[in-house]
Amino acid sequence: MAKTKDENTENSILNAAKNVFQSKGMDGARMQEIADKAGINKAMLHYYYRSKQLLFEAVFKNAFALLAPQLNKVLNDDSSIEDKIRNFTSNYISFIIKHPYLPAFIIQELNRNPSFILKLKQNKGFPNLEKFKKQVNLEIEQKLIKPIHAEQLFINIMALNIFPFVATPLIKAFANINDKAFKQLMKDRKEEVADFIINSIKI
Amino acid sequence: MAKTKDENTENSILNAAKNVFQSKGMDGARMQEIADKAGINKAMLHYYYRSKQLLFEAVFKNAFALLAPQLNKVLNDDSSIEDKIRNFTSNYISFIIKHPYLPAFIIQELNRNPSFILKLKQNKGFPNLEKFKKQVNLEIEQKLIKPIHAEQLFINIMALNIFPFVATPLIKAFANINDKAFKQLMKDRKEEVADFIINSIKI
DNA sequence: GTCTATAGCCAGATAGAC
DNA sequence: GTCTATCTGGCTATAGAC
Numbered sequence A, B: 001m002a003k004t005k006d007e008n009t010e011n012s013i014l015n016a017a018k019n020v021f022q023s024k025g026m027d028g029a030r031m032q033e034i035a036d037k038a039g040i041n042k043a044m045l046h047y048y049y050r051s052k053q054l055l056f057e058a059v060f061k062n063a064f065a066l067l068a069p070q071l072n073k074v075l076n077d078d079s080s081i082e083d084k085i086r087n088f089t090s091n092y093i094s095f096i097i098k099h100p101y102l103p104a105f106i107i108q109e110l111n112r113n114p115s116f117i118l119k120l121k122q123n124k125g126f127p128n129l130e131k132f133k134k135q136v137n138l139e140i141e142q143k144l145i146k147p148i149h150a151e152q153l154f155i156n157i158m159a160l161n162i163f164p165f166v167a168t169p170l171i172k173a174f175a176n177i178n179d180k181a182f183k184q185l186m187k188d189r190k191e192e193v194a195d196f197i198i199n200s201i202k203i
Numbered sequence C: 001g002t003c004t005a006t007a008g009c010c011a012g013a014t015a016g017a018c
Numbered sequence D: 001g002t003c004t005a006t007c008t009g010g011c012t013a014t015a016g017a018c
Helices: A009-028 A031-038 A042-049 A052-076 A081-098 A102-112 A116-122 A130-141 A150-166 A168-175 A179-201 B009-028 B031-038 B042-049 B052-076 B081-098 B102-112 B116-122 B130-141 B150-166 B168-175 B179-201
Strands: none
Touching: A009 A031, A009 A042, A009 A052, A009 A102, A009 B009, A009 B102, A031 A042, A042 A052, A052 A081, A052 A102, A052 A116, A052 A130, A081 A130, A081 A150, A081 A179, A102 A116, A102 A150, A102 B009, A102 B102, A102 B168, A116 B168, A130 A150, A150 A168, A150 A179, A150 B150, A150 B168, A150 B179, A168 A179, A168 B102, A168 B116, A168 B150, A179 B150, A179 B179, B009 B031, B009 B042, B009 B052, B009 B102, B031 B042, B042 B052, B052 B081, B052 B102, B052 B116, B052 B130, B081 B130, B081 B150, B081 B179, B102 B116, B102 B150, B130 B150, B150 B168, B150 B179, B168 B179
């Protein structure tokens, strides 16, 4: 419907497709709705992207390409584990507040088709734990942090940062809070999550 | 296909529907596949459950009814916060290892249709944070644990326990591990997650 | 490049025999 | 209760005019 500021048709399609696919998923999305949101005709979708599958893949790859660099930041820079956790948590939650559908979308579609990630792993920017592992083990040796498996620490960081944005309706229902209160909780987490993790591992 | 030990048709349908809906989701599921898995005809599905929507709701409610008591355990018994966290973490991860699709299914379908949870909230067994909040605040006052908002602690407990089972393909790819190694990591988490949380909050 | 019209298929639901 | 056959609608995709 709204053309916002997409210069060309191809871009307005991709933008509309992003909205529809990320909220409805591949199976729930309808080409007609994407066409309507892009303000063009259904036939144009096929003219530019050949098929629903290919349009979906374009959206998915874009979404993943936004997420991956955020992770690489925590995995591959040279700051201390503590600084990494603080920076990552703050940056990442800010990032997701701007793209709230993104993590649930990626997770849902990977669960639907796990082999999809094999293609992504080919890319050289694909996140990798090797450097992070060495650093964790080094800081344990230096008695800077308590013993912990790097994989478990990594899972914990991911979980604490991402989960609330994936399970939003569940959390709002259990905590019995409205949208405004939920958003405030998420803002607070920018610092609270980092403190929580660091409290747990620092000596 | 396999009838396992479903006495009657209705049950074998529900069981087949559970498998298909939980792995494909509402939109991706096909009535034909459910019929095949139940070893009966497509028309029978409608005879017993009238529509795809109603069959789905039966599956969803069953799934949620399995999950809720697990949460109520941590929220409403009288043990200390520390004991609750240890018990919950161990029990919950054991539970999900037996039902690996369950959390992703519930979260995905609630994201697809968030208003669905309003109906669930009517049920008297629906998890509620009030008692847990009071207990957290009391233990903070008694200097047993560090100051933390009960909602944030609750989110953290949920996140650390549930997230890896929701984002399994992502974690396996990032950590570059196979299925066997992943399962071992999850078993280890039965104790590691509780230690991680308690380390963070205890004084 | 953009549109209308329609082909072709597939899935959910129903009718009706047994 | 269980089946086969079929209706009906909706969806992706394409043909073809402009």
